Amino acid sequence: MSDSNTTDFTNPSIFILLGIPGLEAAHIWISIPFCAMYTIAVLGNFTILFIINRDPSLHGPMFYFLCMLAVTDLVTSTSTLPKMLSIFWFNSREINFSACLTQMYFIHCFSAMESGILVAMAFDRYVAICHPLRHSTILTNSVVAKIGLAVVLRSGILALPYPFLARQWPYCRTNIIPHFCCGHIAVVKLACADISISSYYGLFNLLSVIGMDVFIIIMSYTLILRAIFQLPTKDARLKTFGTCISHLCAIFALYIPDFFNSFTQRFGQNIPVHFRILFASVYLLVPPVLHPIIYGVRTKQIRGRLIQLFFL
Template identity: 85%
Template sequence: MSDSNTTDFTNPSTFILLGIPGLEAAHIWISIPFCTMYAIALLGNFTILFIVKREPSLHEPMFFFLCMLAITDLLISTSTMPKMLSIFWFNSREISFSACLTQMYLVHSFSAMESGILVAMAFDRYVAICHSLRHSTILTNSVVAKIGLALVLRSGILTLPYPFLARHWPYCRTNIIPHSYCRHIAVVNLACADIRISSYYGLFNLVSVIGMDVFFIAVSYTQILRAIFRLPTKDARIKTFGTCISHLCAILILYIPDFFSSLTQRFGHNVPLHLRILFANVYLLVPPMLHPIIYGVRTKQIRDRLLHLFSHKET
């Protein structure tokens, strides 16, 4: 294996992932919090899935969407963390060209899917608060399944150009990716060609998917807040708004790192490379770790089921 950055090739058989450039000496120490967050994400999201599957009273739209979020969190973190940890622990930096493109597709597809699920959850909150008497007739199991299928198709189709464009470019300068996983912009920046199409499409995808999702979430919460302010008592307003807190926290911990990471990758040339990559990794690990914690703590039905599960085991 050679790390030469002057190899002449059109389509390399392998890429070399550097992990976090500039912090190679600290890879073992960096792996400790990363591995811990990944383990918490696995445990938390599998626990959510187990509780919802086991408890028939939780078989309703809000928890079906939560299960979709848990599955997506598991997939997005698992698509990167095993390879990342192998880089940190064993210096196993090689990744095949096809595997790199596959990882690129999965990461960006699951990211778009996660965003779409938050929109669906916002719609569920809107219907539950603004049309509470019709909630069960509007969001039937069939409608929830169709929403889930639409989200899968949307994210899958919109992400397809990423690997196809990346495969199209010639790579004649280097096969060394200064990143810990195959992020789209990090890969195509290695091409010795005009990659404006890839760059513009990536920006279009970010604005159209995330921008549109944020818009629909904002519209939903505008209607929700209007309905809440029309409630007769302060206690009723606080109680109703409290049902949205978990979802609002999930939105913040997903979109803030996502926007920051995406923008710094494209425009933050003055931000040190290792900081950009750390933020990109935080985006893939922190939401999957925190989502089950937030919903486990804030959602009474899940909290009660979890406490009952542990108390049953103790007895």
């Protein structure tokens, strides 16, 4: 279905994804780093899952949360990157309306899930540093499973309004989405109706869910840093803080692009479209790429198993 300004249609059967508007001539070249990053994300996260599954000594709370993060990264990147690459390589721009809404749900659900897992990992770091003798009794397998279930349910329920709101709007102007994926705002901006509810819900979700998660993480690290500064020696303080570096890197890799992407999509009309979309791809792809690298390099147990796996 092509762009139409005269024919009314509601809930079109097909949307057209443009990829990165303004950079169509460079799509092939842009696809090279994206394909390489997606390959690294898939191989890296599967390697993390394989190592943790094979080694019983890694069956603990921190590594269970890391497995959840790896699965979330795999789903997040796979829900968007294959379609993006098909646009770049084969000019396959069409996407079914229902598939578009499904992709929208997966993007927002698993992005929120990733944030919830980082909160769970912050809690693990807090217990490990502030209550080390009680770590195994506080974070039992049952507690970890309940935390994981709570994260999944919260993300799944709060992401449901996105496709439902998008489905109810009439799309009577165009079915062309100037993006490489069906993000909520990118889709509802095409509606010929007042989409204030969709916009406000997205902003509410960002500020309440992500904002609450960031607040909890800040509070956790305030208590962690207070405990670290009470340690008797500089070496002990540095060693203890070093156990948090991987988690802090993962936090910055997710939240900085997330907030920037969300606000530029809503309020960045003066920012070039291709720049906003390129940054959206950073938000979706960079965390799944960085997480296995960060934890593979910074976590001694995983680094040791990686060396054994590939070099011994």
